[in-house]
Amino acid sequence: MQNSEEEQKLVYMDHAATTSTDPEVVNAMVPYFTEYFGNPSSPYTIAKESEEAIEKAREKVANAINAKTDRVFFTSGGTESDNWAIKGVAFANKNKGNHIITTAIEHHAVLHPCEWLEKQGFDVTYLPVDKYGRVSVDDVRDAITDQTILITVMFANNEIGTIEPIEEIGEVARENGVYFHTDAVQAIGQLLVDVEDMNIDLLSLSGHKFYGPKGTGALYIKKGVKIDNFMHGGAQEKQRRAGTENVPGIVGLGEAIEHVTSDIENHAKRMQSLRDRLINGLLEIPKTHLCGHPTERLPNNVNIVFEYIEGESILLMLDSYSIAASTGSACTSASLEPSHVLVGCGLPHEIAHGSLRLSLGKENTEEDVDYVLSVVPNIIERLRSMSPMTIK
Amino acid sequence: MQNSEEEQKLVYMDHAATTSTDPEVVNAMVPYFTEYFGNPSSPYTIAKESEEAIEKAREKVANAINAKTDRVFFTSGGTESDNWAIKGVAFANKNKGNHIITTAIEHHAVLHPCEWLEKQGFDVTYLPVDKYGRVSVDDVRDAITDQTILITVMFANNEIGTIEPIEEIGEVARENGVYFHTDAVQAIGQLLVDVEDMNIDLLSLSGHKFYGPKGTGALYIKKGVKIDNFMHGGAQEKQRRAGTENVPGIVGLGEAIEHVTSDIENHAKRMQSLRDRLINGLLEIPKTHLCGHPTERLPNNVNIVFEYIEGESILLMLDSYSIAASTGSACTSASLEPSHVLVGCGLPHEIAHGSLRLSLGKENTEEDVDYVLSVVPNIIERLRSMSPMTIK
Amino acid sequence: MAMYSKKVMDHFMNPRNVGEMENPDGVGEVGNPKCGDIMRMYLKIEDNIIQDAKFMTFGCGAAIASSSMATELIKGKTLEEAWDVSNKAVADALEGLPSIKMHCSVLAEEAIHKAINDYRQKQNLPLWGEKEEEKPE
């Protein structure tokens, strides 16, 4: 075990929280700050550069999810995309019905808009998940009423990595004439995403989860979907999403999604082998369990609970060894509640407390994994030796 | 008159549309893309840098408008700030009343949220303005009913530059216990803005209007104002505005607003002298009128209508002389309607058609002004010589 | 905002056939209902052939370029041929127009039609109609 004071390079394993922006992506962005800075809505020459850059980026995003280019709309991130999809469909279709179906383990960017809509008179069904975090397609089907206007189920969960049965839910949605939105923020760059094959009507994505810039995202809206605007104002994005376009951000998003989806199979294979090495190593520590689905999981997601100890303490110790990770512990959440995802999978609060999420990225190596595996057992032991729960 | 084919450097006079991002601002941002890229919500060391950078930027924004630091919330731009302020106050106070007061010449980022709220059962009064684009404080007072929950009037108009009587409206709002929001997107960096002195409860600003990055903005919310969230999701911004923070963008916004407000009096004086030189020069062309208020106007705004000709044509010709400007002509708007601002000031459609807005910025010089003055008369003459309206 | 092709810019910056005409044989003035602009077209006609065409336009770059191109296209043509010059033909000759600017080329087609009918009226010839079946064969 290396001493924390020595110069250990940062082993960043929190890619599900955010990624660094690729230097190549930054380089692509920079000219649009200072040189081609024109407002794309303007008719003069320098603005033409901005407009063309946006359309090129739109094509790249569309290619990545097999969408028609003109059905991709740029937003300020995954949160805005989720808010737009859910509130936009709700308000535009309230004459048709007031019922929305989602799951208990969605990201807050889905859950909180749903809760807010409940205050505005909508009904929301929060479907339970099994112990692996999977929602049942039958449950989705059974929840549909003649009032149902939207089903929103995430592509893959950000905490436990479980992949949901998107294609099947898309099928059920289509059979029942209900719109289907999926939050694919964690899926892009890890899994194949195809809005056509998967019967997806609306899809959210966020740039900073795949080496793109923060504050950028997109919403795919299938042709014909009835949806209100969310950001009202100027005529940008074909009058669908107002606000002066974040040109450098959009350029960066386009660059990043092209890079990350260009060789997704090989990338996923590499991530999966690191992931499994990490999982197997960590599960050798006693009183330790894997959260999420053993196989239907994001190739870069590791989520382990260690009994008797608390996650923030693990993170702080890891930080002293230059390892960056995440936890679903109540102590790190602003609400002081343990992760609704872990609780949703049936974990008792005190167990959820000891969760550790390691999410891998392209710069991680086998060496990094082995370094983490060399450090974690000692940290766990040390914290358990302070814990009043280990002794009867 | 110089030939358009020669190498003329760009004379950019469309700063009200957008500005280039200061190279210093870009330099300040870059490390937060690649180096200090951590998610500010994370507890480890690299995330600390992000968090501290955000708080420093918040202080800079607060200083610029004389607000308490913790009352500044970062958004994705002026449009989001306006949407949040208006919809947020509307939904949070609908038990108290359903009436909103605004003016006919607001930016679409204010008008369109108001129109959308009308569909949700709110009542909106769109106050007229005088021929200079000023709203009457008495009209505001008279429009207040026991149902009024919000007054929203822009600080200064983006097209004609007219400055509204903000302090007086703030006074009226306070006397009547109604919230007062102002869209100060065009005012920052041009005028002194003081939320305390001016009785402002909510204020919107947008980074790319003052040499900051596109896709960044802020909403000031006075302590105690009852307002719903607009962007629902994660616990960012003290649970007021969800979404992973655009750290580089926020850093850039902070840098930019600090620069632009540091010596505002001298900057405004310089702009004003260029502006007046430009106005006086252009008014020498026959059948030409100034739009907006002659004195109560943004120091960097010039807006002139030329009878008998159309604005897009003027812009295209100016572009061939490397001059970038803007117009309120119907031909350049996505809706093919002439500017609601010019029409709101009482201009007939065909006159509004010939409008030219030149908005100055810090890099503009007297030379630039003289170059524009050497080019415009010929363009006007040329276009008038093609116009069927000049001959009886 | 959508931008223009090189050809559009050429016809906008250097419009052909711009100006008034002395003693035209036909004049057509139309207004663009979409954005409120105006186009006036003058024709000089001899032996059923358009000898000369001129225009005056109050409108956007696309409107001016369309006027210019339309006058070029109809010069030397018979009235029947000129009548058949559609707005699409004008736009194509300009190497395309942004879709939100197609209505400006319609202005040109309509101005030609109106000028031809003005001539036919002065000649006491029956007017041609806009509809397909009424067009000259």
Next chain:
Amino acid sequence: MAMYSKKVMDHFMNPRNVGEMENPDGVGEVGNPKCGDIMRMYLKIEDNIIQDAKFMTFGCGAAIASSSMATELIKGKTLEEAWDVSNKAVADALEGLPSIKMHCSVLAEEAIHKAINDYRQKQNLPLWGEKEEEKPE
């Protein structure tokens, strides 16, 4: 997320007085109602003086550092003095805690109180109460 002072990190990384105690004179275990964590404090008391203190904590960095600091602060103090060590005193000694972590220092204050009262109970002494007027003078 709010981050910790150097002092907090020191007491978290190198906690003082961590571990179980053989035959303690007083033990207090409290749970944090906010986030569900647990702190247990052991005291060795002689002549009304805290000779030794130890802790076991299941909780966040602030909870562990507060436990460590609290045991340091009360060692050598009389029971009356130790009773008066407030959560604010613990937080101040740690050079501050983020506001959302103040409740973790409350855990330490409560654990001290509970351990002292456990001792007093075993000694058949009347228990001290939490409220101001019931505290020892």
